[in-house]
Amino acid sequence: MAADKITPFVFDSLPVRGALISLSRSWRRILRDHDYDPTVRDVLGHAAAATGLIAQSLKFDGAITLQIQGGGGLQMLVMQCTNDFELRGMASADETAAAGSFGDLVRGAHCAITVDAGERPYQGIVEMAPSSLADSLENYFARSVQVPSHVALVSNESLSGGILLQQMPGQHGLDEDDWNRLGYLAATLTTADFDADDGLALVGKLFAEDDVRVFEPRPVVFRCRCSRRRTEEVLRMLGEEETREVLAERGRVDVTCEYCGRRRSFDPIDVANLFDNRAVAGPDSLQ
Numbered sequence: 001m002a003a004d005k006i007t008p009f010v011f012d013s014l015p016v017r018g019a020l021i022s023l024s025r026s027w028r029r030i031l032r033d034h035d036y037d038p039t040v041r042d043v044l045g046h047a048a049a050a051t052g053l054i055a056q057s058l059k060f061d062g063a064i065t066l067q068i069q070g071g072g073g074l075q076m077l078v079m080q081c082t083n084d085f086e087l088r089g090m091a092s093a094d095e096t097a098a099a100g101s102f103g104d105l106v107r108g109a110h111c112a113i114t115v116d117a118g119e120r121p122y123q124g125i126v127e128m129a130p131s132s133l134a135d136s137l138e139n140y141f142a143r144s145v146q147v148p149s150h151v152a153l154v155s156n157e158s159l160s161g162g163i164l165l166q167q168m169p170g171q172h173g174l175d176e177d178d179w180n181r182l183g184y185l186a187a188t189l190t191t192a193d194f195d196a197d198d199g200l201a202l203v204g205k206l207f208a209e210d211d212v213r214v215f216e217p218r219p220v221v222f223r224c225r226c227s228r229r230r231t232e233e234v235l236r237m238l239g240e241e242e243t244r245e246v247l248a249e250r251g252r253v254d255v256t257c258e259y260c261g262r263r264r265s266f267d268p269i270d271v272a273n274l275f276d277n278r279a280v281a282g283p284d285s286l287q
């Protein structure tokens with residue numbers, strides 16, 4: 001069984017660096033409370049691998065969010081990875097359209113990548129390619145950050161994996177044929193490759209003709225950053241009227257996190273506190 005990790009590597013004789021990611025436990029945790037259509041699930045799996053790979057490729061202190069929005073069947077997909085490789089993500093799709101192809105799901109959609117590193121958030125946006133998320137991200141790297149890249153992403157119900165190869169900035173002397181060859185090799189990646197191995201040996205097997213230096217892998221974990229305080233903010237944004245309507249209907253307000261499935265309950269006193277900065281009046285204050 002593959003471990004959840006990112007394995008960085010560089011080619012000794014080519015100005016190319018790369019990373020291989022395999023997600024098993026964290027990927028199954030992302031799927032746990034959802035019942036995604038297989039096409040939607042695969043896009044989410046590709047996004048999980050891609051977001052980890054992008055996080056590995058950058059130096060930052062914060063979180064990277066990959067978001068696909070405005071598509072045909074895919075209403076929204078969000079995948080987030082911190083610089084410590086804590087991953088979470090979810091998707092919502094139009095049920096009637098979900099059974100279609102990838103192209104149908106993302107028709108007209110855009111993919112935004114936000115690097116939120118405190119004071120200077122940075123966002124790049126690319127149109128979704130009708131072929132795959134990997135192709136869309138290659139376009140993103142070429143246009144938004146001017147780093148020629150090969151991206152390969154694979155996914156099924158128990159594994160999400162991928163490879164990112166990037167030309168090293170400021171380097172010359174990379175033969176076009178070599179670059180294309182590496183792209184073809186990366187594209188041969190399948191989920192079955194991770195059955196036997198998920199790191200050093202797999203990198204060696206994929207790029208058998210090249211001398212590759214493999215670095216210490218980094219563990220990836222599922223972790224949701226939701227909290228009661230953030231849930232309260234969501235309810236405040238929803239507004240007092242709507243929140244009180246739900247309260248009147250059900251006697252309490254339950255908010256379930258779409259990333260981790262955790263449910264938080266707000267009773268009438270919680271709701272009163274939420275929308276009233278004054279202390280809740282106790283029986284003593286009744287005159």
Ligand SMILES: [Zn+2]
Nearest residue numbers: 224226257260
């Ligand atoms: Zn959560």
